[in-house]
Amino acid sequence: MPTKLEARRVGIHYRRQRSGESLIAVDGVDLRIASGEFVAIVGPSGCGKTTFLNAVDGLLPIASGSLLLDGREITAPGPDRAMVFQQPSLLPWRTVTGNILYGLEMQRRAGTESRSTAKRLVELVGLRGFDDSWPSELSGGMQQRVNLARALATDPELLLLDEPFAALDAQTRETMQQELLRVWNETRKTALFITHDIAEAVYLADRVIVFTARPGRVKLEVAIGLPRPRDLRMKREAGFVEYERTIWETIREEVLRSEASPPAAVA
Amino acid sequence: MATPSGQLDTIASPAEPQALVRRPTDARDRAMRRHEPTIIGAAAVVLFFVVWQGVGIIRETAPEGLALGPFKFIAPSQLFLPTPLDIARAFQAYVQDGRIWKDVAVSGQELLVGYVSAALLGIVLGLLIGWYARLRYALDPFITFLYATPRIVLLPLFIIWFGIGVESKIAVVFLGAIFAILINTAAGVRNLDVNLIKVARSFGASDLQLFRTIALPGSVPFILTGLRLGIGHALTGVVVGELVAAQFGVGQMMAVAGATFQSSKVFAGLFLIAGTGMLMTFSLQKLEQRFEAWRPRPN
Ligand SMILES: Nc1ncnc2c1ncn2[C@@H]1O[C@H](COP(=O)(O)OP(=O)(O)O)[C@@H](O)[C@H]1O
Ligand SMILES: [Mg+2]
Numbered sequence: 001m002p003t004k005l006e007a008r009r010v011g012i013h014y015r016r017q018r019s020g021e022s023l024i025a026v027d028g029v030d031l032r033i034a035s036g037e038f039v040a041i042v043g044p045s046g047c048g049k050t051t052f053l054n055a056v057d058g059l060l061p062i063a064s065g066s067l068l069l070d071g072r073e074i075t076a077p078g079p080d081r082a083m084v085f086q087q088p089s090l091l092p093w094r095t096v097t098g099n100i101l102y103g104l105e106m107q108r109r110a111g112t113e114s115r116s117t118a119k120r121l122v123e124l125v126g127l128r129g130f131d132d133s134w135p136s137e138l139s140g141g142m143q144q145r146v147n148l149a150r151a152l153a154t155d156p157e158l159l160l161l162d163e164p165f166a167a168l169d170a171q172t173r174e175t176m177q178q179e180l181l182r183v184w185n186e187t188r189k190t191a192l193f194i195t196h197d198i199a200e201a202v203y204l205a206d207r208v209i210v211f212t213a214r215p216g217r218v219k220l221e222v223a224i225g226l227p228r229p230r231d232l233r234m235k236r237e238a239g240f241v242e243y244e245r246t247i248w249e250t251i252r253e254e255v256l257r258s259e260a261s262p263p264a265a266v267a
Numbered sequence: 268m269a270t271p272s273g274q275l276d277t278i279a280s281p282a283e284p285q286a287l288v289r290r291p292t293d294a295r296d297r298a299m300r301r302h303e304p305t306i307i308g309a310a311a312v313v314l315f316f317v318v319w320q321g322v323g324i325i326r327e328t329a330p331e332g333l334a335l336g337p338f339k340f341i342a343p344s345q346l347f348l349p350t351p352l353d354i355a356r357a358f359q360a361y362v363q364d365g366r367i368w369k370d371v372a373v374s375g376q377e378l379l380v381g382y383v384s385a386a387l388l389g390i391v392l393g394l395l396i397g398w399y400a401r402l403r404y405a406l407d408p409f410i411t412f413l414y415a416t417p418r419i420v421l422l423p424l425f426i427i428w429f430g431i432g433v434e435s436k437i438a439v440v441f442l443g444a445i446f447a448i449l450i451n452t453a454a455g456v457r458n459l460d461v462n463l464i465k466v467a468r469s470f471g472a473s474d475l476q477l478f479r480t481i482a483l484p485g486s487v488p489f490i491l492t493g494l495r496l497g498i499g500h501a502l503t504g505v506v507v508g509e510l511v512a513a514q515f516g517v518g519q520m521m522a523v524a525g526a527t528f529q530s531s532k533v534f535a536g537l538f539l540i541a542g543t544g545m546l547m548t549f550s551l552q553k554l555e556q557r558f559e560a561w562r563p564r565p566n
């Protein structure tokens with residue numbers, strides 16, 4: 001499979017508003033994602049997962065290294081990528097349909113066939129009958145379905161997901177994981193999924209990448225050999241639990257290490 | 268590159284999902300519940316006027332006072348407190364001698380021209396100030412100065428500049444109303460949900476698209492609040508302006524009536540102005556409902 005995304009020694013800094021010193025959020029990330037692959041990134045909270053994903057989306061500039069999509073440097077957001085945000089972030093004054101079509105409108109690709117595109121996506125994410133509902137009338141899980149549909153509407157080549165289920169309750173979260181896999185099976189988009197939930201990462205991904213504590217870099221890569229289509233029952237099987245344990249121990253080691261020596265900021 | 272100004276420090280909280288559980292009720296019960304506020308409100312108003320009129324009846328039937336157990340209630344004089352019927356008669360006389368039309372036309376012109384121009388300029392300037400931080404830095408001292416000054420004190424100056432005709436009152440109404448509208452509109456633009464801005468940017472929205480699809484609809488509730496606050500300031504401007512110096516107008520009529528101890532006529536003018544304010548607020552509420560169909564409704 002051809003490479004879709006390649007990160008070479010990517011470093012990302014934040015400049016602190018007050019002190020003006022810079023904070024190294026991500027430092028030397030190397031990774032490569034093949035076309036059609038589903039990759040999950042896990043790591044301790046604050047290790048730079050969101051930061052890295054924002055850079056891939058083109059919302060943040062990188063300070064060093066290179067970040068290539070289909071071999072071209074990423075400099076700005078583009079129609080070849082779409083983000084499913086951690087917060088549903090729906091426009092409250094637009095209906096479900098209006099929200100799903102938002103990306104297409106911004107990219108000036110909305111046209112006569114938009115209504116049917118929206119209709120198809122509403123069904124794909126299991127919201128039939130809610131086309132004209134307001135976001136305030138939807139539950140958290142339903143809002144995240146719209147968030148996903150909005151990203152899929154622009155038909156991106158790379159789907160970026162930033163802990164999209166983190167705010168949901170445990171039951172809804174598992175349902176949404178299953179739904180995401182179903183949708184992904186139908187579309188087979190290259191996906192980069194961020195989470196701090198190890199079981200979620202193992203269940204969804206072809207490959208799990210573990211980040212170190214801040215500054216984030218790749219600590220471990222685990223190819224998940226579980227067959228597809230996957231079923232939630234797999235989460236109880238020995239093979240699955242073994243993957244979980246390996247990743248959990250790596251992260252625990254990282255958390256302990258970072259607590260022993262807090263990372264220094266550079267001037 | 269122009270971005271929503273500076274640090275966006277306030278993040279709007281997402282709307283709470285509407286409570287979906289609603290007890291089934293039969294149609295009559297529902298109709299009753301829907302009209303309940305109107306019925307109770309109207310009854311309270313009617314009761315208020317009946318009691319008020321009752322004071323007048325006591326005044327006529329027991330001029331030397333009404334014994335209430337150990338207390339004695341002496342009704343105030345008609346000059347002090349005219350009854351609703353006195354006020355209605357004064358209003359009728361005001362209509363019949365024809366002065367009312369001239370006064371309403373003059374006051375109405377001052378209110379309308381002053382308020383509408385304040386609304387238009389306030390919204391446009393508020394959007395610009397909210398959007399362009401540098402413009403805000405430049406205009407902030409002036410806005411703060413004028414906002415801190417009760418604009419009514421500028422009236423003597425306006426009279427020198429514009430005379431005692433409608434122009435000086437339009438200026439006072441305009442300055443009275445514009446700041447509430449401008450400041451609220453700017454706050455609306457500045458308090459945009461950062462998450463929504465990120466969504467727009469992520470989909471490659473241009474500044475103009477971001478403004479049209481996020482900033483504008485996001486500040487509508489703030490704009491409407493500003494417009495509503497502006498009504499009160501505008502009405503104050505009309506009345507006080509006319510009290511100070513005018514040839515015609517409802518406020519001028521009240522000033523003359525007050526100076527000649529025609530308290531019923533003062534009350535008639537008061538109700539006219541209150542009615543106008545209520546009508547404007549009500550129209551704005553209707554507009555609000557149209558704009559905000561998406562807001563969750565508790566019920
Ligand atoms: N806008 C910002 N300005 C300064 N520092 C930031 C900003 N956003 C995130 N950070 C810092 O960068 C680090 C990584 O953050 P983030 O990417 O959000 O972590 P994660 O998503 O892995 O929890 C954290 O230490 C955080 O405090
Ligand atoms: Mg994060």
